[in-house]
Amino acid sequence: MRKVIETRRTGPEEFVENLETVLDIYTAAMRPPHDQLSGRLAIMRNHASYPGFLCIFALDVETPNAPLIAGFAYGFHGTPGQWWHDVVRRSLQDRAGPRVAEDWFGDALELAEIHVHPNYQSKGVGRRMIHEICAGRHERTAVLSTHDEPTAARHLYRAVGFMDLMTGFVFPGGYENYAIAGARLPLST
Ligand SMILES: CC(C)(COP(=O)(O)OP(=O)(O)OC[C@H]1O[C@@H](n2cnc3c(N)ncnc32)[C@H](O)[C@@H]1OP(=O)(O)O)[C@@H](O)C(=O)NCCC(=O)NCCS
Numbered sequence: 001m002r003k004v005i006e007t008r009r010t011g012p013e014e015f016v017e018n019l020e021t022v023l024d025i026y027t028a029a030m031r032p033p034h035d036q037l038s039g040r041l042a043i044m045r046n047h048a049s050y051p052g053f054l055c056i057f058a059l060d061v062e063t064p065n066a067p068l069i070a071g072f073a074y075g076f077h078g079t080p081g082q083w084w085h086d087v088v089r090r091s092l093q094d095r096a097g098p099r100v101a102e103d104w105f106g107d108a109l110e111l112a113e114i115h116v117h118p119n120y121q122s123k124g125v126g127r128r129m130i131h132e133i134c135a136g137r138h139e140r141t142a143v144l145s146t147h148d149e150p151t152a153a154r155h156l157y158r159a160v161g162f163m164d165l166m167t168g169f170v171f172p173g174g175y176e177n178y179a180i181a182g183a184r185l186p187l188s189t
Contacts, residue, residue, distance in 0.1 A: 005070060005125055007132050008057045012048035015055040019044060021069050029115035047112055052077035052137075056129045058116065071116035073129040077139065078110040085110065087172060088145065088180055092165055104165060104182045109137050111144040114153070122152070130160050134187050141182050145169070148177040157181050161189045 015022070023041055026032070032040065047053065055074035059067040078085040085105065093101035111133065116125045134142055146153045148167050162181040169178045 003070070003120060003123065004061050005120070005123070005128070006059050006061050006067075007128060008059060009132070010055045010057055012053045012055075015053070015074065016045060016048050018057070018069065022072055025069060025072060025117050026113070026115050028117050029121075044113070047074065047076060050076035050082065051079060052109070052139075054133060056132045058120070058125045058129055060120070069117075070120040071114075071125050071129060073111065073114035073126075073133050075109050075111040075133055075142070078105060078108045078143065082110075084112070084145070088143070088166075088169075091169065092180070095166060104141050104143060107140040108182075109134065109139040109142040109185065111142055126152075126156050127160065130156070131187060134183075134185055137185055139185055142185055142187075143180065143182045145171075145178045145180050148179040154179065157183075159189065161187050 019041060022044065023037060026040065027037065053074065053076040055072055057069050058071040060070045061067045080086060089101050089105040092104065111130070114126060114129060116129075142162075143165070144157065144162070146157065148154075148169070160183070162183040164179050165182045166180040167177070169180050170176070171178065
């Protein structure tokens with residue numbers, strides 16, 4: 001049966017109130033090692049304090065009094081001093097020069113997380129949340145990182161207009177390959 005999904009725009013307070021559910025969806029979608037979960041929770045809580053923080057919840061409203069959170073996406077305005085922003089911007093600057101780095105990261109919505117519970121994947125929920133989070137933003141660009149593999153996420157980002165800024169990118173202390181992608185706002189597709 002087709003699920004009835006609604007999206008809701010939420011700020012940092014409601015996001016933090018729902019952090020346990022958010023982490024459950026993250027865990028079901030990403031299957032991270034258990035010992036990484038407390039660190040991930042701390043990172044998400046910290047992200048909620050960043051400027052321009054916005055979270056989109058996708059809600060299964062078939063039971064209107066107790067809607068289930070089926071997915072979430074959140075982002076914020078990237079600024080110097082934020083770990084991801086500094087690392088990725090510096091690397092793009094090294095590879096492509098300061099003008100390119102400033103163009104993509106000088107006024108950017110940073111899409112930090114997007115996850116849909118496996119029960120709700122491949123039904124257009126992710127696509128809807130990306131459009132929703134980018135709609136009405138004042139930034140020039142949206143930027144993100146994702147595993148540099150042929151995943152549903154990679155397919156979806158390309159489909160809504162993101163292009164690769166860097167591939168084969170390895171974060172400090174990490175070993176997996178990531179792609180750094182960016183799109184001009186407003187999204188055109
Ligand atoms: C990535 C994710 C958020 C997408 O949300 P979703 O609701 O499943 O996505 P949508 O239904 O809106 O769109 C998925 C698209 O990917 C395609 N797709 C699905 N599985 C795919 C795969 N393994 N490889 C390539 N494309 C795939 C679908 O066909 C669809 O494309 P289409 O609309 O052109 O047909 C969701 O699948 C998810 O949470 N995955 C696990 C966690 C994750 O990887 N998060 C992103 C981290 S950067």
